[in-house]
Amino acid sequence: MIRVKPDERVRVSLVVNGRWLFGHAEPRMLLSDFLRHELKLFGTHVGCEHGVCGACTVEIDGRATRSCLRYAVQCDGATIRTVEGLAVGDTLTPLQAAFNRHHALQCGFCTAGILMSTTAFLAENPKPTEAEVRDMLSGHICRCTGYEQIVSAIMDVAHGGG
Amino acid sequence: MKPVAFGYARAETVEEAIDLLAEEGREASVIAGGLSLGAMLNMRLVRPRIVLDINRVPGLDTIVAANGVVTTGALVRQVDAFRDPTIASHVPLLAHALPHVGHYQTRSRGTLGGSVAHADPSAEIPLALVTLGGAVVLRAKGRTRRVPAADFFLGVLTTAREENELLVALEWPTRRPRTVYAFDEIAQRHGDFAIAAVAVAAEVVPDGTLGHLALGLGGIEDRPIRIETAGYAGRRADASLAEAIAEDAASRVVPIVDLQANADYRRQLVRVLGRRVLAAAFEDAVRGA
């Protein structure tokens, strides 16, 4: 059994966006803080720190989930994908490109989380209905868009030609 | 909004976990999905000396059907249970309840066991377990005990689990013949904790009368409850019976209140949602009978 004292900083190593990285964390350090302030991956945003708003959603071991409700020490050895890991070079993913085309983001603060959820969601359900898309999005709060253009961007990517 | 300093222990086996609970029980918080605990830790509402992480304990994520019971390990994620063919075919009530649990991004991590251990009065999984008459399997050093769901939930966030016990599994009675399972809830927003949730297992015998009926209510009292319905067996399973049962239930509950709803409204939801879910279940059951 691994045991860490409250004030002990331990090394946490994980694969983030295809690279082995490491940083140090006390047990209480939120994964969201670890990604941002230890690993300097500021693309993941923090909106509520109590698991409701969805801004901090990242993909951990293939699943979209809240990074504010996970502690960095729990993630030693995990494989994580963040918004920085979506585009390849200057080439946006089709989803990112559709968000631009449809004006699916305004302030862009919630966007990283929504992209991570949607990327995982479409991998499991490539041809969702609009109701399924809205159900998936209900785990995110966006205060700018009213969600309309987000839904149309996702439907466009899933069903093409939209 | 950061947690208090806490120690961390990652158990590799159930034995390690219960050893630690024997040692630290009172001061330890067990983390599975962490969907509820994480929020309470971050708000400093919960201030454990140590957080015991059971996520890497092998064998706690299995779903096994045997002897009329489906046993789900404590770490079965909500999304995995929803996709599992055994759950779909053997525990349809749970399968009906799961889409109402949280959101896509929380079901991916949230566990069946965690939801039961947390015991939110509005949570769907505890309601399904209580309605089906399932059980909670708890292990402590040197002993394992099964607590019927009806005795497990004691109140808001309060259960029969002792501080030195680890919730290791849930036991779900498998589907009964001629029985229809139905679940519905009303929440202010999609995916919110239910203001009222109704779970039904209704058996209709071939002559169209009600056989066994289990009616569970969530979000109404300080724990999921089952309404006594034995007296209705033998009556014609139709809309008017649904209404009578729902009225009876509404008259008996002592609702909680919160910002979302007062007691009168909760009682009303028992009446209307109860009637609707029961009537639909009766209709389905009669059609199948």
Place this chain on the structure above:
Amino acid sequence: MTEPARKWIGAAVPRMEDAALLTGNARFIDDLEPVAGIRHAAILRASHPHARIRRIDLEKARAHPGVIGVVAAAEVTALIGPIPSAVRAAMAYYPIAVDKVRYVGEPVAVVVAIDRYVAEDALELIEVDYEPLSAVVDPEAAAGADAALLHEAHKSNLAQSRTFHYGDPDGAFAAADAVFKAHCRYPRYSSTPMETYGLVAHFERAPDRYTVWSNFQGPFILHALMCGSLKIQGNRLRLITAPHSGGSFGIKQALYPYIVLMAAVSRLVGAPVKWIEDRLEHLMGSSAAADRAGSVEGAFTRDGILTGLRFHNLVNVGAYVRAPEPASVYRMHASSNGCYKVRNIFIQNDLVVTNKCPVGLNRGYGGPQFYFALERLMEIAARGLGLDIVEIRRRNMLEKSQFPYISPGGSHYDSGDYLAGLDETLRLADYEALKRRRDEARAAGRLYGIGIAAGIEPSGSNMAYVTLAQTVEERAKAGAKSGALGVATISIDPSGAVTVRTASTPAGQGHQTVAAQVVADALGLRPQDITVVSEIDTLTSAWSLASGNYANRFASIVITAISQAAERVADKLKAIAADELEVAPEDVELADGTARVVGVPEKAMPVRRVATSTHWNPAGLPQGIAPGIYESVVMSPEMLGSPDEEDRVASSVTYGYVCDLVAIDIDPATGRVTVDKYVSVHDVGNELNPLIVAGQVHGGFAHGIGGAMLEELVYDADGNFQSGTFADYLCPTAPELPKLTVGRVRTPSPTNPLGSKGMGDGSSMLTPAALANAVADAVGSDEVELPLTLNRVWDIAHGRRHERAGAPRARIGAGPQAAAKPGGLVGEGTVELAAPPAQVWALLLDPKTLASIVPGCERLDLVGPDRFVAAVTIGVAAIKGSYQAEIAIADKREPASMRMIGKAAGALGHGAGEGRVRLEPTATGGTRLSYSYSANVGGKVAAVGQRMLGTVARVLIAQFFKGLERRIEPEATAEKRSMWRRLFGGGDA
């Protein structure tokens, strides 16, 4: 190629901002480390709504390892003065509580530590000795003579009262055929941007200067107030905005007191300080739209012509009048006729302070409250007069031929065709079909309703309208104020790269893309050739008081400044090119990246070469052309003058129009409102970028839906804040948004060269009124308040008065009553005990007994006659807290009844309450003990644990009496256990 000037303006150009935001490359305030050695601040906030601070002990926190410094009001006020206000009232406002706390969440002390975790640890070590005072939260109650007084020096909670007369309102009402009245209680809510406040404050010596990086969004008139409070001249406070801001909707304007506070803290602790507000802080202590009470009356002819209006606005500004408030009350003031012809208007604005968080800018900025009053009135009048809700508007709306139109309050309505907008709304909604559906639905016993709300959308605020809060004399004394300065600078560097600086601090509105479109057209380039810098550095940027991002000012004012600067650059480029091409400047056009002779496209040279020659070859420039390209425009629309002596002011520069129509179906069994049809028609003048316009329309609508259906910052009657998490404060998510049909009418604004109007508030102002109207129509009652939650609509639909959960309920029978306050916890129950009343009585007054039966009691001492103090640890599951409790017994009537009064305070919160206990002998020689209790709980448990509180209280009370029973019957048997739930579940709270 005669019209190259409109190639990009009006096109749906995807945003240039997006690439950074989509890839995680954009940088927000918490991503910045702009100076080395940053330390992290956390704020201790008041858990009491109203209390005197007897003593603050910072020493334990200061001694905590990792702490750099801890400061409270004494240290801070040695450096700063109060923040100035437009309202002359003795209500000094500091960014930290001085002597008293006046709302839950008010800053009390600041810890600076090596990281945020340690800073929060140290917060728990600060000891504050509070003397709780009674509190007031309701604006009507606050104005009363016996209300708790927030600011003793002012002697009243009424901060200000002003009345205004336009035309002859008294005459209009005297002559009216009918008068209708709408009571308008409007809840408090907030747009809660997804990114909270954040800043890095850095005090440097030599010269003494504060530099603050933040996501503050203006208005930069507040810079002057900050400097006033910090007692420094303007260039000693350098504000730098972050490259990106995660939404604002006006809310981030209220970051400015924290800029002052943290600037002072940085100086006091000797380190640059980063403070990032967390979501709990944001919900309890940032800002919100003001809740209002009051009424509006309308004088009508029997034909439904509105001839007069009387507004009585009772505005709850929170604990302080925090500048720029009371601006939200005056933003719509000069347009109080809305989109109607009415010219006789009386307005009374009463501002009251209460024990709630101070209010400020929020999307719509006074519009939602204003239209809720006016548009509810129109439909109440329509029903009263037997007119269709469309017809009453048709008879009163301004006609196209009346524009430009000066409203009674002095607004210059620039353009509009309101009836065309109404007709387009009806066409898109198929109004006649909806009415048939309503008839059918009603015939089938369903609740179906249709509502409309229409209004103007003022944009580009005249800074002077705020001074309507002052009397004519006060204004004269303070000196005239006017205008709304737009600032833009365009430069072309020696490489030929075009840079635009706008000082418009957007938070998602796409200013960069739209500015690039405008400049691209003027210079014959493509938007991607233009770089737009929209952030502000007050030390190096061109800016003025009106800079920033608010009041829909971009497309109404900033765009004019950009256009003018672009025209100047274009003129210069043309002059240089003309010289080179040997033609007159007016024969040169800029298109496709070239400067070319009109009609002779092969006679051309690249714009880039023309521009760079100003740097590389100044000697070769034509006579009178200065080297370099750097054009700066500072402008203010001419018509935006000071208020006149009749309190009239041209308060905005453009006036858009919005007309919403909604049809709803209510499930009478659950109160669920389902939107059957929602149409919203907008006139924004010429659209600069239709993609962005659509985004703003849908976004404004979502805020309207949230305010109408879900959102409320909830306080109990004692001022305890109860909606402290995103699980309690309900923002709409994707499934909650109904399908919106958007329509357009277009009347270009004559006030700027592009014909555009500001927009963005849009439906956030009208949707709440439209939905309330539809619900009122469906249920046939005008007692409609927001938010229209399930429980509330169910109550309204059944003609019941809605009582929020936790509010007191009528007790059954004549049992003992505890005085309960709205929003508190109440309950009652009965228990049968085996001992006679005299014995029970003695036990209840015995310290030893109490110590053994008070839940979680660790120690209990008698400190006076019938007075006890106790240390208790109370917990539900793992949520445990230690509290100091005081219990007093009063109104003793031995052995029949008593009153138990208690209060407790601890780290997780505090509570106060009382219980009444009655003892009656039973036939079997025992006692029937009946009790009722009421309690109000505050602090963290109330703010974030609201869902659980009522039940927890019941459990604790049950434990208490269970303990009592055990004392009487030590062998109390197990079969009794099941009874306990029936007995003590009996609290019907």
